[in-house]
Amino acid sequence: MTAPTTPKSAARGVGRLRWRVVDIVVASVVGVAVGLVFFAWNLTYNPIGSALGALLPGVQGSVHGVWLIGGVLTALIVRKPGAAIYGEMVAATVSALFGNEWGPLTLLSGLVQGLGAEIVFALLLYKAWGVVAAMLAGAGAGVGMVILDLVLWYAGAGALFATVYAISGIASGAIIAGLLSWLAMRALARTGALDRFAAGRERGDDDEDDDEPLTGASAVDDEHAATR
Amino acid sequence: MTSALPAGAGTTTHPRAARLAAHGFGWRPRGRKAPVLADVDLAIEAGERVLVLGASGSGKSTLLQAFAGVLGGDDDGDRTGNITVDGRDPADARGRVGLLLQDPEAGIVLERAGDDLAFGPENLGVPVAEIAKRLDGALDRVGLDIAADRRTPELSGGQQQRLALAGVLALEPGALLLDEPTAQLDPAGVGEIVDAVIAAVERRGLTLVVIEHRVDVWLPHIDRVIVLDRGRVIADGDPASVLEREGEALAERGVWVPGRPPVHPPAAVTAPARERTVLLEATGLAAGPAGAEPVVENIDLTVRAGEVIALTGPNGAGKSTLALALAGLLPRAAGTVTTADGVDPATVSSVELSRLVGVVFQNPEHQFVAATVRDELALGAGEVPAALLDRLGLARRGGTSPYRLSGGEKRRLSVATAIAAGPPVLILDEPTFGQDRRTWAELAALIAEHRDRGGAVIMATHDRELIAALGARELRLPARPPRLTPDEAGEPVAAGGPSAGPVSRPPLLERLNPVAALAAGLFPALILVATIDIVSAAVALALQLLLLPLLGVDARTLVRRTAPVWIAAPLSGLTILLYGQTSGQIYAEFLFVRISDGSIELAIATVLRVLAIGIPAVALFARVDVTRFGDALAQTLRLPARFVLGAVAALRMLGLLGSDMRMLERARRARGLGDRGRIRRLPGLVLALLVLAIRRGAALAVAMEARGFGAPVARTWTRPSPWRGIDSLALAVAVAVAVIATVAAVATGQWNSILTGREFG
Numbered sequence: 001m002t003a004p005t006t007p008k009s010a011a012r013g014v015g016r017l018r019w020r021v022v023d024i025v026v027a028s029v030v031g032v033a034v035g036l037v038f039f040a041w042n043l044t045y046n047p048i049g050s051a052l053g054a055l056l057p058g059v060q061g062s063v064h065g066v067w068l069i070g071g072v073l074t075a076l077i078v079r080k081p082g083a084a085i086y087g088e089m090v091a092a093t094v095s096a097l098f099g100n101e102w103g104p105l106t107l108l109s110g111l112v113q114g115l116g117a118e119i120v121f122a123l124l125l126y127k128a129w130g131v132v133a134a135m136l137a138g139a140g141a142g143v144g145m146v147i148l149d150l151v152l153w154y155a156g157a158g159a160l161f162a163t164v165y166a167i168s169g170i171a172s173g174a175i176i177a178g179l180l181s182w183l184a185m186r187a188l189a190r191t192g193a194l195d196r197f198a199a200g201r202e203r204g205d206d207d208e209d210d211d212e213p214l215t216g217a218s219a220v221d222d223e224h225a226a227t228r
Numbered sequence: 229m230t231s232a233l234p235a236g237a238g239t240t241t242h243p244r245a246a247r248l249a250a251h252g253f254g255w256r257p258r259g260r261k262a263p264v265l266a267d268v269d270l271a272i273e274a275g276e277r278v279l280v281l282g283a284s285g286s287g288k289s290t291l292l293q294a295f296a297g298v299l300g301g302d303d304d305g306d307r308t309g310n311i312t313v314d315g316r317d318p319a320d321a322r323g324r325v326g327l328l329l330q331d332p333e334a335g336i337v338l339e340r341a342g343d344d345l346a347f348g349p350e351n352l353g354v355p356v357a358e359i360a361k362r363l364d365g366a367l368d369r370v371g372l373d374i375a376a377d378r379r380t381p382e383l384s385g386g387q388q389q390r391l392a393l394a395g396v397l398a399l400e401p402g403a404l405l406l407d408e409p410t411a412q413l414d415p416a417g418v419g420e421i422v423d424a425v426i427a428a429v430e431r432r433g434l435t436l437v438v439i440e441h442r443v444d445v446w447l448p449h450i451d452r453v454i455v456l457d458r459g460r461v462i463a464d465g466d467p468a469s470v471l472e473r474e475g476e477a478l479a480e481r482g483v484w485v486p487g488r489p490p491v492h493p494p495a496a497v498t499a500p501a502r503e504r505t506v507l508l509e510a511t512g513l514a515a516g517p518a519g520a521e522p523v524v525e526n527i528d529l530t531v532r533a534g535e536v537i538a539l540t541g542p543n544g545a546g547k548s549t550l551a552l553a554l555a556g557l558l559p560r561a562a563g564t565v566t567t568a569d570g571v572d573p574a575t576v577s578s579v580e581l582s583r584l585v586g587v588v589f590q591n592p593e594h595q596f597v598a599a600t601v602r603d604e605l606a607l608g609a610g611e612v613p614a615a616l617l618d619r620l621g622l623a624r625r626g627g628t629s630p631y632r633l634s635g636g637e638k639r640r641l642s643v644a645t646a647i648a649a650g651p652p653v654l655i656l657d658e659p660t661f662g663q664d665r666r667t668w669a670e671l672a673a674l675i676a677e678h679r680d681r682g683g684a685v686i687m688a689t690h691d692r693e694l695i696a697a698l699g700a701r702e703l704r705l706p707a708r709p710p711r712l713t714p715d716e717a718g719e720p721v722a723a724g725g726p727s728a729g730p731v732s733r734p735p736l737l738e739r740l741n742p743v744a745a746l747a748a749g750l751f752p753a754l755i756l757v758a759t760i761d762i763v764s765a766a767v768a769l770a771l772q773l774l775l776l777p778l779l780g781v782d783a784r785t786l787v788r789r790t791a792p793v794w795i796a797a798p799l800s801g802l803t804i805l806l807y808g809q810t811s812g813q814i815y816a817e818f819l820f821v822r823i824s825d826g827s828i829e830l831a832i833a834t835v836l837r838v839l840a841i842g843i844p845a846v847a848l849f850a851r852v853d854v855t856r857f858g859d860a861l862a863q864t865l866r867l868p869a870r871f872v873l874g875a876v877a878a879l880r881m882l883g884l885l886g887s888d889m890r891m892l893e894r895a896r897r898a899r900g901l902g903d904r905g906r907i908r909r910l911p912g913l914v915l916a917l918l919v920l921a922i923r924r925g926a927a928l929a930v931a932m933e934a935r936g937f938g939a940p941v942a943r944t945w946t947r948p949s950p951w952r953g954i955d956s957l958a959l960a961v962a963v964a965v966a967v968i969a970t971v972a973a974v975a976t977g978q979w980n981s982i983l984t985g986r987e988f989g
Contacts, residue, residue, distance in 0.1 A: 021938040022929040024870055028878030029925030036885050037914050054799040057807050057820040090875050101796035103846030104749050155760040155982040156830030161807035187915055191631035193922040201259040
């Protein structure tokens with residue numbers, strides 16, 4: 001299945017990193033969809049979560065990985081330089097437009113968190129998109145989040161809180177933003193939604209009916225089965 | 229705007245019209261084994277009007293995209309032969325070809341109608357004055373009587389499609405390529421778009437290439453038919469002779485050929501004894517979207533076994549709303565709905581509902597919940613008999629993701645899954661919309677089978693032929709006056725409430741460059757965060773509260789918008805109170821908690837600081853107009869226009885994705901999965917939403933690229949985003965507040981650096 005595409009992609013050098021229009025638009029729409037999920041998450045989590053979270057000695061960081069999905073997932077889908085920053089920024093913009101307690105400061109968070117993931121993908125030369133890379137990038141986003149939060153919102157916190165928050169936040173980034181994004185990317189590839197992206201072409205496990213839209217309905221299939 | 233001279237009358241060569249040609253052209257998308265197009269040789273002369281026919285998947289859309297220059301490069305697939313517009317590569321002939329797609333939502337990029345029209349010419353670098361000339365009367369010419377600042381999501385599908393057409397025409401192309409432009413429109417919308425297209429083609433003498441499943445729509449206006457089959461041209465000539473020679477084969481493959489009606493299912497068998505059973509009854513039913521006026525009212529309906537009810541009426545009459553309310557998926561404003569067992573479908577559990585009522589949603593992708601076709605069917609039926617897959621023509625597709633099916637296959641699968649659990653009542657929302665002739669016949673047969681098994685069918689539809697084929701009883705909903713939106717009622721969306729006088733200047737907040745407002749909200753925060761102390765936070769907050777009224781937003785609105793900050797601030801303070809740095813006397817201590825003089829002081833400082841950072845930021849950014857914000861980011865901050873506009877276009881989809889999300893929730897309830905906890909449902913919902921988002925994004929990308937987006941030319945901007953004195957002033961004041969607050973802290977000896985203040989072990 002992957003055989004026809006592999007020989008060429010090696011020679012693809014710079015073109016591989018160039019943003020096509022479809023990359024830009026799909027990255028944007030994914031960012032918006034993730035922003036919408038943030039909003040739904042807010043409705044689910046906030047009423048109890050933030051009140052309860054305020055009482056915790058830093059372990060609230062363990063659910064904050066949800067905020068980091070935008071960057072990792074967008075990067076895993078379009079696989080271009082800057083995708084992690086861009087995806088996280090778009091998602092943050094949606095969050096800010098819906099109105100949350102952080103307002104446009106969400107953009108700052110998005111920038112820092114996206115940057116954390118971006119640095120990891122860049123260090124891997126935009127060549128590694130597996131589960132390990134995804135989890136490292138999620139952890140990177142977690143580092144960005146932890147630093148900014150400790151400076152901006154928890155500046156008066158004690159060393160214990162800061163340490164617990166850092167560990168739980170980074171781990172949450174690796175698992176929620178990293179692992180879950182990677183699983184989501186794989187599931188999306190199986191639906192065919194990513195066929196215009198490298199992410200959608202690397203799966204080798206699917207059935208052989210990929211060119212089905214060519215023939216549409218089944219009776220035509222049978223009719224021309226021999227010619228295929 | 230009446231249509232059209234007879235066919236052939238407009239074919240005189242026009243200097244503006246474009247000539248399209250393909251020589252041995254082929255295209256194989258990356259990752260596919262078979263080419264979508266192969267050895268295509270054809271020439272479409274300037275001013276010709278061509279209808280392209282073929283089964284779904286025959287390569288028609290790909291051909292149009294190739295002429296429009298939006299197929300992509302080596303990254304996207306392998307190309308053979310060549311394809312030209314006026315003898316040039318399509319990529320070098322941007323703007324010579326205009327492409328209109330099937331989905332009206334995908335054809336519109338910006339929030340307001342007038343802005344959207346300008347999008348294409350701006351991308352091509354057309355001078356602003358020239359754009360203004362082009363757009364003068366552009367809405368009129370496609371028969372749209374709307375204001376230029378009308379919000380595009382409020383338009384009906386037919387209006388949106390005509391707006392998209394006007395946006396394509398604003399490129400002043402030499403050829404107009406239409407990819408099933410009427411497939412998603414109701415009959416009235418179809419006539420309007422055809423009239424608008426033909427008027428434009430006549431006026432400018434354009435070359436016209438149309439793909440459509442329904443031949444009769446365009447037949448009076450075209451002078452040539454090209455038939456594609458599996459990526460090759462198999463017939464090409466004048467409409468009459470091509471249709472005579474290929475008509476039967478085309479009809480067989482799903483094309484709606486005039487004079488070849490689809491196979492109708494046999495008429496209802498004579499009434500079995502059960503037929504008298506009432507399966508669903510509604511009395512005095514009223515329903516509408518949550519929190520809005522009811523769209524349908526006073527509906528009384530009795531549905532008996534073996535009966536088919538068609539809900540008809542013009543667009544916006546509430547057919548879909550009524551169908552969903554009958555299915556127990558929308559809250560009712562009044563009235564009752566009861567099933568044969570006397571239960572109300574709105575109150576039963578999701579699993580029970582899936583056994584009482586099967587629901588087929590307008591978009592099949594809303595109701596897919598499993599990884600494979602087989603699992604989709606198994607959800608209701610348990611074991612999936614091979615015969616069922618065969619019956620659906622999906623015998624070889626059992627292990628495929630339902631999203632990978634063709635449009636017709638998806639539709640058949642969605643009907644099959646709705647009846648899999650054997651519910652007595654089947655409710656369908658526009659089941660035959662945009663379907664080809666083959667799928668149509670198969671759907672009619674599936675629905676008729678359900679009817680003949682003693683089930684009842686309720687379907688919202690425009691399809692007269694389906695109503696006749698199923699012997700449906702019609703419930704016609706009256707037209708409703710168009711809803712008056714706040715916009716039309718005269719209140720500008722960003723307005724902050726009643727202002728001093730009728731002709732007062734807009735509030736300061738609206739006059740500010742959005743980048744200035746954003747910077748004024750963010751910069752002070754960056755200064756204030758250097759210290760954590762009560763004095764700086766209190767001084768900053770006090771000054772800000774004094775200055776905020778200057779924004780011209782009334783107090784109540786301001787409090788409402790900043791409410792989340794007022795809630796978050798004490799919570800942050802609570803955290804610091806419990807876990808803050810300790811110093812001085814300790815008042816309480818348990819587990820990790822230590823409340824001390826130090827943590828109390830830091831907690832107060834934190835509350836004030838969160839307010840001081842959050843309130844101005846939220847107040848300045850609330851209700852920002854996305855288009856203006858994007859203009860400012862690209863023009864003022866000089867961020868890359870492609871990315872900014874991509875984000876702006878995607879943000880326009882927010883409303884659409886929001887309604888997708890609600891529909892996905894309803895579909896999960898209808899399919900028996902709605903009883904699970906929210907957290908368990910979330911992953912499936914998110915995945916389905918992402919699939920929809922990516923598909924919408926990919927279609928939008930094609931439409932945007934076809935309108936010159938990404939062209940390697942300097943873009944022009946019809947909406948300037950100037951940086952004025954007032955912007956500098958606002959920013960200076962905001963920074964001054966932060967500086968004064970910081971100086972106050974230093975002067976009083978309270979300055980407490982966040983870096984030195986903390987002992988990190």
